[in-house]
Amino acid sequence: MAIWQFLHENAARQPDRLAVIHERCQLTYAELEDWVERIATGLHFQGLAGCDRVVTVLGNTPEHLALLLACFRAGLVVVPLAPWSILAQIRYALRTSGARGIVAPTATLQAVFEDHGELRPDIIINTGDPLPIPGMIPWEVIEAGPGEVPPLPKSDRDHLAIIVFTSGTTSRPKAVVHSQNRLARRVIAYADRLQLTPRDVAYIIIGIGRPVVLAGQVLAMLRCGGTIVLRESCDPAAFWEGFRQPPQKTLTFGAPGVMKSLLAHPASREVDWSQCPYWLVGGDCVSPELHAGFIARAGRPLIEMCGMTETGFYSLNPPDRPRIGSIGQVLPGVTVRIVDAEGTPVSCGEIGEIAIRTPDGMIGYWNDTAETFRVIRDDWLYTGDLARMDADGYLWFVGRSKDIIVRMGYKVSPILVEQALETHPSIERAVVVGAPDSLAGQVPFAFLQLAANQPAPNADELRTYLADRLDPPSIPDSFVPIAEWPLTYAGKLDRARLVWIATNGGVPF
Template structure:
């Protein structure tokens, strides 16, 4: 139980420091560790044994973090469930992972089909208990804080997280406690996180990027985690002004809404040390808006569900839109061509990653695990280049590299150039099938003012990129389509581009 021991060590040094805040509630380190220990013992007494999967469907709350730490101490395997997933998806995840227990909020109970809950050994309900469930608060009356005897596994699996499915069917990625703890250590060293920091977490705390880089990083160092539920921009900035965090982590699609809100320029940013972005490419316009409004570094991090954090831009080197920084901790990055040979410095290549802290594998899928990490390297499928200073630059997913007349067009590079046009907020370039060229690029853009029109934008690009990189069309868009995880929905943009070109060509 390395993660629980890590937090318990902090509690021993800073027992009365505030570990968690959620609304008016404040929980000290001493109380958090005591509650997590008692909850772990109680879950064990209900029949959950080391290695059992425990599904969790809770909002951002003190209870969610307490459950996470309790599961680590009892060596249970957490299976986070998304609040916005349909009941059929929730049932499928519970069945596929073989979960024996569930901790859920009473008002979210309808998201789990009744027949699925009936098959569980234990269902714990936060709030008014429903029939067939046990009330969460019952653990407070449990006498022992010592869990049942633990397994002899030195580094137990503690978390199963499903991939988005963008590269195939969603798979459950298994993470171990020790590997997550080492990722925390690498992060706090690289970013200089201290006990004086507070972080404002507005995405689910059981999502790996938030769990590692906000919740566990703070609990490792003795700082404070403030939990919220992705509020509207005005409400976010009101809470931000009250908390005055040392750093925040938000996905670009949400950050764009935040920095477009007038409240962003009206709050006190004096305690902010840096802003973290992950999960998607921020784009130059977002970099510039964040830096202009906060006066602080905007740090882009790069990682995947399977690998954890791979690289991050240090706060002192953030004036590099498109850069994902340098490897973190023991991570080694390698760029190869289609034959598997290393590419020359400055040339684009497919990124391979190796680290002792990658996933343990895909749950119950030996063959998929072997294909993914059997060589010791994980193929990210992303196109990246490395400059002479050792910095890595994200160019897009390999599937997003557009091959036009046998020439590779880096969609992300073209989008970054286009986003530099005055008055453009952001741009995205996608590839569309073409009978003659194989693929052609189509650009989408959003403005902050009057629309300059496609002709002006195409002339702007023609002066700055090679001819084959110039899109065949530039299409305005009022609002980006996004996936449930907050990333730009490129397949939807591609479908819009295909439909547009079909109309132009008279094909439909």
């Protein structure tokens, strides 16, 4: 099934049902499909066809949502970037993907191509400025759609759908390619696991170009015939203001840091959290404190899920029987095994690398056959993530294999050390990395975000505190307070930067 068929089928089945709600407008399924068809035809009329790549640098707007769907409808390959992407990141995406088109605000486009004219694609579409600008096509021209061009043919044939860049936390961002049919099948499996219906309403605060949001909220709603509520900001005050407004929200997603900020905001005490059954969280480890705080407020646990850019989500905690701290059970259509360094499956409960086999994973890395071949071996994708699986098939994340600290031959899990540190009343958040050591090879090095209105502990106090919670090799040699966490372009914690800081004496900035 092609992605655009989700919209087409619900536009035929329930044309007057609300598909999209945004502060500027509301769209029924019939109106959204008509708009998408016009944009797709407009893109085709400008010469974009086949597997041409189109970079988007837009926020959570109805225009961006319709553009993504129009690219799928026209058989184009969308390359979504966050609206806050820096110029180097946009240029990297243009160069790597070989894009023939880009859609972005006028000011962004002018800055991107200043002194980099060689990167200019054939089709440059500007938003936010309806006046003609030399070399650019106003968005209004595209969305109007040329009336004299016949409608695009409807086909079930699979097409390349999207190129997504990895977050680049451990290496240079890689361009991951997914096809429409594979992406659609993942959405169907996910929506069926959650038993989503037309009564569901997805409340979206994370960028819709991110795979987990595009598949897990946007396309999931179009699949089940539900409603998409778009917010352009994940500011906690704005979130709760929108949460209180109708319709009743039933599904939302955020990283642990987002959920923590929502929980801490005063407005969170004035709403009924229980009305939303699906509070999904992923992208990072969820601390026991966040789980406990959420249960106290919402009366139900967060639903942890896990995935990666290359596979999409592959595990999800069953909403009716979640296990707190687990990333859930494997989704239908996916096979997961836990293997040792030689690729041999380990025993139940033992820690090993997560290997995934699914017919609906990535096609491969764009223009990088060697890296594709390195990651996928004999149909198994080796994630680099360490976990254990219990007797009931629940996965328990341990850490990334590249993050594991090897001290005198002993393997230290940063996550376990971080969780122990975060039980200390003076520590808001802890991140532990490996620092080089001439004798031990590596030693744990802890960065600490201190809690407000709490005394700052010294290193000796922390070592004494950890002595009852960790084995001796896991206790960090150094503890350094940090005021602001370094982030990657994708907004994730930049562990590589922290390793560099630890290697160079522990001075954060």
